[in-house]
Amino acid sequence: MPVLPRVLPRVLPLPLLVLLIGLWAGIAPAADRDRLRAFLEITGFDMALDSIALSAADAPAMVGLAPGDFGLAWPRIRDEVFDPAAMRAQALDILAQTLDEEMLGHAASFYASGLGQRLVAVENASHMRPGGADEQAEGEALLAAMDARRRGALAAMNDAIDVSGQSVIAVQELQFRFLMAASAAGLTEDEIDAATLRQVLAQGAEEMRAQMRAAALASAALTYRDIPTAELRAYAEALAHPVMARVYELMNAVQYEIMADRFERLARRLAEVPRAQDL
Template sequence: MLVTPMRQTRHLARIVFLGTLIVLIGLLPVRAADRDRLEAFLEVTGFGVALDSIALAAADAPVMLGLTASDFGHDWARVAGEVFDTARMRDTGIDILSQTLSDEMLSHAADFYASDLGQRLVEVENASHMIEDDAAKRAEGEALLAEADEARITVLQDMNAAVDGAGAGVRALQEIQLRFLLAASYAGVLDTQIDEGTLRAMLAEREDDLRAALRASALANAAYTYQDLGTDDLRAYVEALEDPLMARVYELMNAVQYEIIAGRFEVLAARMADMHPGQEL
């Protein structure tokens, strides 16, 4: 499943508050899906791999503080692995989905991704999610875009617009950064306390630049991920993504993913305080 990933902090990745999920829960009149069906849903759609790939975002934490993983000593890899445990993140995703994903939404998305086209899409998306070298992936994607015709570029742009139709990606990244930096400040990872209002204002000032960077990054990522699929197949994918029910599924998937990311980064900030005496922001 193509989901806007947090990993764009390294190449500037694409939070919806948990409150959004609460609103969605209130709007859903149908029975929530059971756990077995949700686990199958994670597999057939590829959303399980998307959740697993969140673990790769741990490397972004020191960068947001102007540091490197080596600044936190030899225990960094162990601590990051414990915080971004893939089984824990999948369990959290399933817990949230069990309260928000209706049978109708689950069946609609699962039916599409179980199709021949759907499974081919999941295969390339899963492979792309787990590539750690984002810089190399983006460079290759940009090279592919330079050679692509207008029709190909347009369908990739339409796909990204369909995945994040509400433009939540920028707000998501801003909220993740805000929550992490505040948590790091409160935990004593930083020598100085951060004022939330000042930080929000700084993020707002950079919003236009961030939006442009995310758009360019998402386009290069899509060019890389779908390079082996034909333009007609991608048009069919866009049509599926633009279906109102699928749009609701993606709104929920993005919200789930972003909330897990933000929550894990807050936990990581607390653990980082025990690994390093503190730094100026």
């Protein structure tokens, strides 16, 4: 699946995910679990789920800490909370209720094609990149030297995978859920007021939207640098198809609900660790 920048993970609010599950569950019978596992692999969604663990290091900074503050407990807790098998199983549980035959068949058909597999190969590699300022700069340099036609294709792809414009709301929801979990677990010095936190997050929404859009474009430039422009335009058209749009709305909801859930679990686990000690 297309690669998004690791500015902060995107996550759809839990109430929206519940609503989507209710809507999709009534459309058509969901696919069986074996076919869903194959779907994860052929679309690259399995690697997208595995890459959630790479964002774990960003979590402590939200409460003014760093992974090193938790000593030797950090890698153990990170690996337990962000266990790839557990996250894939969680995704399968949700998709088994929601991904109907039309959606599965449409997406699998595209990603099983020659173009689809070439795209998945570069996306899988990109999912596991560490990210950071150097990669952002490399992507921006590629954009600066890029012609308008290719840049337009990348922008169209990014717009298609977030057609409802939920990215900023989703990121803020993840921040809210992590910080409230951290506060409840005693990981923060002072108790966080939910209403105040909502207000603070809302104030930075427009700036975050601009940052995320720029980061997404730079990330796409780097990820797809070896893919011809004509194929990128074909990809943008495929992503804009109404059925594919439904697939990505669901896949985004699943991925980012799992991410938010794991960040909440991480907050509770980290609160148990005496900081600055090698445990």
